Amino acid sequence: MSRELWKPRLIRWANTGPGRGIVLRTRLELPKTVLGRKILQRKNMNPSYSWLHKIKGEVRRDELLSAHTSIRVGGPADIFILPRDAADLQTLLRHRGEIPLFILGEGSNLLVRDRGIRGIVVSLKESFKTIHGPHFDTPGEEEPTALLRAGAGVKLSYLAKYAARFGLTGIERLAGIPGSVGGALIMNAGAEGTEIGDVVESVTRITPDGEMETLNRDQLSFSYRKTVFPSEGGIIVEATLRLKKGNAAKIQETMDTHLTRRSQTQPLTVPNSGSIFKNPPGDAAGRLIEAAGLKGTRFGQAAVSLKHANFIVNQGQATARDVIRLIEHIQETVREKFGTELEREIIIAGE
């Protein structure tokens, strides 16, 4: 083939890259010279996903995240990974380069915008489900305690019921929180005066470099709906909780009362993402929103729940845009009426 025929091919090659197996970062750094012409490569060219075949779990493209959030809202993830094990996560973290990464638990504290999440979304919904223990271990203490080691993908409600079966107290009030252990640790999830941070002994995560790291309780700091880690990033894979030995019947009763109360006060049969706002000090966000006359207010198909004013419900085909407009409207109204700034509890991700 003549040199003239090759020329357009080579220029196209320089613009799009040779495809699999080459890391985007290094390709973008320098312009290429092809047949004496300097070619500046496009910044938006597809990053390299050539390593995805090494993932043993499931890899999906353009997965709609509305199927993975409790409020049933959210556009697609470019790449959606259901890892099989920690090795999959290490592969991903070591190869992803500059590709953005978002970790999804049960999606119960999350609003994904309508155009979805660029890069990779990893869902721990179908892995890291193992619970080890209880191991009774009471070092020099009077009250008997036990350690439970739970994978990040275990549902908190399941873990609370599991602990109750062994007469272990400490997380029975968390039984109605529909998140995963991983999500609960990030959010320091809590209810009725109990927070998961109260019982955490250690947390194991895979660092952004793909290394396994165990953090002890004293390396973490827990505050209202927030856990601070010594460094950002990584993927939580496991946590060890220290629970006290209690009275099994009493634990079960507390759990039942708690679950009944929630079903009476929260809109559990309609898609939602839990409390939208944190409670301001000394007050309740729901009380303020209700007092501002906002119950039932809607934008599109997103509405302030009639059952609990701190919940926004998806009445059918709500979009993230509807939900965000409603959130902003609530914040403005409460600010105008009471001078209180409502801080969001839910996480908003994507574009």
Ligand SMILES: Cc1cc2nc3c(=O)[nH]c(=O)nc-3n(C[C@H](O)[C@H](O)[C@H](O)COP(=O)(O)OP(=O)(O)OC[C@H]3O[C@@H](n4cnc5c(N)ncnc54)[C@H](O)[C@@H]3O)c2cc1C
């Ligand atoms: C009906 C209802 C009731 C609720 N009641 C309560 C309540 O009483 N108390 C309360 O605290 N919350 C409540 N929530 C909110 C929610 O359930 C909790 O915040 C829960 O802990 C979120 O867990 P998740 O697995 O769904 O996390 P997601 O919503 O999937 O994610 C939350 C955050 O954690 C990160 N994340 C998740 N897993 C990991 C991981 N393995 N490693 C690193 N990062 C991770 C995500 O990237 C995201 O930033 C409620 C929600 C609903 C829908």
